[in-house]
Amino acid sequence: MKVQYKALSFFYDLIDTLYFSREQYSPRTALLSFIPDTPVRVLDVCAGTGSNSLLIAKSKPGAKITAIDLSADMLKIAEKKFHNENITNVDTLVADARNTGFGDNSFDIVLLSLVLHEIGEELRQTIINEVKRILRHDGRIIIIEWEQPVKRFQRFMFSPIKSMEPNGFKDFLRTDLTNYFRTFGLNVIERQSCDYTQVLALLKK
Numbered sequence: 001m002k003v004q005y006k007a008l009s010f011f012y013d014l015i016d017t018l019y020f021s022r023e024q025y026s027p028r029t030a031l032l033s034f035i036p037d038t039p040v041r042v043l044d045v046c047a048g049t050g051s052n053s054l055l056i057a058k059s060k061p062g063a064k065i066t067a068i069d070l071s072a073d074m075l076k077i078a079e080k081k082f083h084n085e086n087i088t089n090v091d092t093l094v095a096d097a098r099n100t101g102f103g104d105n106s107f108d109i110v111l112l113s114l115v116l117h118e119i120g121e122e123l124r125q126t127i128i129n130e131v132k133r134i135l136r137h138d139g140r141i142i143i144i145e146w147e148q149p150v151k152r153f154q155r156f157m158f159s160p161i162k163s164m165e166p167n168g169f170k171d172f173l174r175t176d177l178t179n180y181f182r183t184f185g186l187n188v189i190e191r192q193s194c195d196y197t198q199v200l201a202l203l204k205k
Contacts (some may be wrong), residue, residue, distance in 0.1 A: 012049055019196045025145045030192040030199040032059050033144050040108040045097050046115045050078025057087045068095040097127045102134045110135050113144040115173045117165060128184050141202040149196055150175050158196055
């Protein structure tokens with residue numbers, strides 16, 4: 001495995017430890033609360049090393065999860081995680097979030113976790129429209145995104161995140177996501193504020 005991808009995997013795990021360690025306030029906990037226990041098809045977009053897919057697979061055995069990413073090396077790390085945990089309800093696929101290749105109305109749930117702030121507006125719009133296309137009419141899109149903390153210590157802890165993120169991140173932090181997603185014909189039906197993040201569930205209008 002290439003050294004840089006191992007380092008990136010370590011970095012992702014470090015983010016979980018530093019920012020999402022309080023289970024009650026973790027976006028991972030909120031994510032699971034948005035996914036039913038009934039059999040559902042879940043797509044994890046830009047899944048990276050598969051942390052969210054692994055969590056869903058272990059907690060929701062009725063779910064059938066597809067984890068996609070442009071990086072085959074990242075997905076190899078994810079596959080190793082799944083193998084080590086004897087996970088059998090996750091498939092991985094190298095795919096482009098702009099054009100996934102899936103048919104219309106293919107998934108009950110589509111997850112975009114810490115993705116949208118990383119990209120420019122044009123690409124963001126393309127991905128949201130693609131996700132909306134492959135979502136079933138009564139399905140949900142789940143968004144996990146950073147949120148500016150209020151408490152002083154958390155603001156201090158959040159400073160490294162702000163310094164490492166790309167141009168436009170601060171503007172995205174100030175975006176009213178409810179109004180933003182409404183322009184795509186998506187309604188926010190549920191929202192939870194978590195440590196350093198917010199988790200939203202969206203439905204098609």
